Amino acid sequence: xxxxxxxxxxxxxxxxIRLFKIVLSKSLQAGTLKIPRKFSRKYGxxxxxxxxxxxxxxxxxxIDWTNHDGEILFENGWKEFAxxxxxxxxxxxxxxxxxxxxxxxxxxxxxGLEIDYPxxxxxxxxxxxxxNKPPPRPRKRSKAALLSPSTTRQLRSATKTRDVxxxxxxxxxxxxxxxxxxxxxxxNPFFIVKIRQTIRTSANLPASFFTKYFxxxxxxxxxxxxGRLFPAKLCYYRHCYTxxxxxxxxxFVRASKLQxxxxxxxxLVDKDDPVFEAHLYRAQAFKSRSGGFQYLKxxxxxxxxxxxxxxxxxxxxxxxxxxxxxxxxxxxxxxxKKPNMNIRMGSKLLPVKLLYYPSFSAAYISAGWNAFIVxxxxxxxxxxxxxxxxxxxxxxxxHIYRDGEELQELFN
Numbered sequence: 001x002x003x004x005x006x007x008x009x010x011x012x013x014x015x016x017i018r019l020f021k022i023v024l025s026k027s028l029q030a031g032t033l034k035i036p037r038k039f040s041r042k043y044g045x046x047x048x049x050x051x052x053x054x055x056x057x058x059x060x061x062x063i064d065w066t067n068h069d070g071e072i073l074f075e076n077g078w079k080e081f082a083x084x085x086x087x088x089x090x091x092x093x094x095x096x097x098x099x100x101x102x103x104x105x106x107x108x109x110x111x112g113l114e115i116d117y118p119x120x121x122x123x124x125x126x127x128x129x130x131x132n133k134p135p136p137r138p139r140k141r142s143k144a145a146l147l148s149p150s151t152t153r154q155l156r157s158a159t160k161t162r163d164v165x166x167x168x169x170x171x172x173x174x175x176x177x178x179x180x181x182x183x184x185x186x187x188n189p190f191f192i193v194k195i196r197q198t199i200r201t202s203a204n205l206p207a208s209f210f211t212k213y214f215x216x217x218x219x220x221x222x223x224x225x226x227g228r229l230f231p232a233k234l235c236y237y238r239h240c241y242t243x244x245x246x247x248x249x250x251x252f253v254r255a256s257k258l259q260x261x262x263x264x265x266x267x268l269v270d271k272d273d274p275v276f277e278a279h280l281y282r283a284q285a286f287k288s289r290s291g292g293f294q295y296l297k298x299x300x301x302x303x304x305x306x307x308x309x310x311x312x313x314x315x316x317x318x319x320x321x322x323x324x325x326x327x328x329x330x331x332x333x334x335x336x337k338k339p340n341m342n343i344r345m346g347s348k349l350l351p352v353k354l355l356y357y358p359s360f361s362a363a364y365i366s367a368g369w370n371a372f373i374v375x376x377x378x379x380x381x382x383x384x385x386x387x388x389x390x391x392x393x394x395x396x397x398x399h400i401y402r403d404g405e406e407l408q409e410l411f412n
Contacts, residue, residue: 017043017097023082025089031079035065035072039097044072048101053081055105057117059240084237085115086201086246116200167261168194173283174261181263181281189213190267195258202244205266210236210243213268221274223248223266225256229275256280302399307333308387313378322355322364323372323384330356330363333388341394343372343386349395350375376400 019039027033044067051074053061064076081087085107092112096104107115167174174194181192191209210219214234223230223245232248258264261283266276302308309329325334334341334354342349343365352368365372378384378400385399 019095019097021093021095023087023089023091023093028082028087028089031075031082033074033078033082033093034068035074037071040067040070040072043097046100047072047097050077051101051103053103053105055085055107055117056114059242061240080237083235083246084242084244085117091115116197167196167283172261173286174263176286177261177263177281177283180286181265181279184265184267184279186267188267188269190265193264193266195260195262195264198253198258198260200249202246202249205234205243205245207236207241207243210234213271214274219274221276223252223276223278224269225252225278225280228255230255252278259283302385304387306387306389307391308385311384311386313380313382313384322366323369325354325363325365325386327363330354333391334363338394341396343368344395344397345376348375372398 017039019036021033021036023033047065050062050064053063055061061081062077063074063081065072065074067073087107088110090110092108094106094108098104107117109115168178178192178194184190189209189212191206193203193205214236217236217238219234221232221234223232230248230252232252233246234243235246236243256278258280259282263281263283265279265281267279269275269277307329309326311323311325335356337354339354340351341354342351344350350368350372352372353366354363355366356363372378376384376398379402381402383401385401387397387399389395389397
């Protein structure tokens, strides 16, 4: 077996080294990837085994490697990575080697554009809704908040979905389609998928659903829509507890004429020779209304000489996560403050903690956010303005807009 050792070059772990690699069909067939020889010789001594690949979607992939004729050869774990991101001959991988075991990687297709990364159903509560699901599996959490994979995935997911989550705002067609789908009842197991982008080559399905009803990590199935059967493949990736509808999904999207905002409910009607009945709820069948946007309009009329920022509660899933602070606001007004602050609501103070992630250019209200949500009884469609009334104090005054009006003296 080839050795996995190189001579160290005394390279500082904090140095960022960039490289790229073009994917070839030969590499895909072999299920391995050779890292350029010059990198291997110059920096191989600083690369630990295994390494971890971190794409922009925030997932983390463990890859074992060996020294093959003076080159680092990615082996165990690489095949799963390539399959998950549907790598093809001609794709370009752009790596940043930042630490002794960490590679950040970006994937570009043959046109030179970066791909649309799959949304991970364990991180984006808004992308996939599971019905009739078993209790979630307990999972260990990292003690290091800044480097925990779950935190990283949340950050990437929040950034990734910012431009498309508008499709499922309260009062929108997509939101109404979702509500209609949630009325569905059956003795058969089923799950819901929201269509955010029709150009994706795959769709997430709940990993818990896959592991409950299928034994292997790949499963051929048929998707039935309006009497037609569409062959597809379900894939499960143990590394990141993710499952996908992969091969066959683009054909199904075209045949069913899916549009952004549509909602699909997949009902498992045959478990022996797996067949999913597809129930489609088209967004265009519903009329949209202003919904939470009227609250936003009222909040935008807020005027103050003090610096302030806005957080829109766009969907119930936002209630479970940290509150995103605009990076410019944080770096200008809060970066030099202590992370522990208070939110003032009327005469009450609620303690919270601020977190800043320079590598993601993201800032959040973290610890204490859930308590604030409960105390203020926030709901989807509400809008909050946080005002730094006194830059010397560790206090943010909050103004909450609900039903188009500001809630005055909420806690008095």
